[in-house]
Amino acid sequence: MSFQAYLDNVEAKTGKSAEELRSLAIGKGLADDKGLAPGVKATAVVDWLKGEFELGHGHAMSIVAYIKGKRD
Numbered sequence: 001m002s003f004q005a006y007l008d009n010v011e012a013k014t015g016k017s018a019e020e021l022r023s024l025a026i027g028k029g030l031a032d033d034k035g036l037a038p039g040v041k042a043t044a045v046v047d048w049l050k051g052e053f054e055l056g057h058g059h060a061m062s063i064v065a066y067i068k069g070k071r072d
Contacts (some may be wrong), residue, residue: 006062014053025067035068036068
């Protein structure tokens with residue numbers, strides 16, 4: 001499955017684009033404009049996405065990658 005397919009599936013499941021999820025993560029202090037917020041580990045973002053949006057691990061990790069700057 002391509003990276004874009006993961007992002008598309010996340011949007012289909014949550015109703016939110018990767019960019020919207022990145023913005024929510026910034027609002028929660030999990031991320032900033034450069035990527036993950038200082039001191040925040042990917043696990044914190046994954047746990048939030050799994051808990052709030054019921055994403056699986058792979059789909060949550062695709063959002064972590066997006067937050068860190070992967071775009072294709």
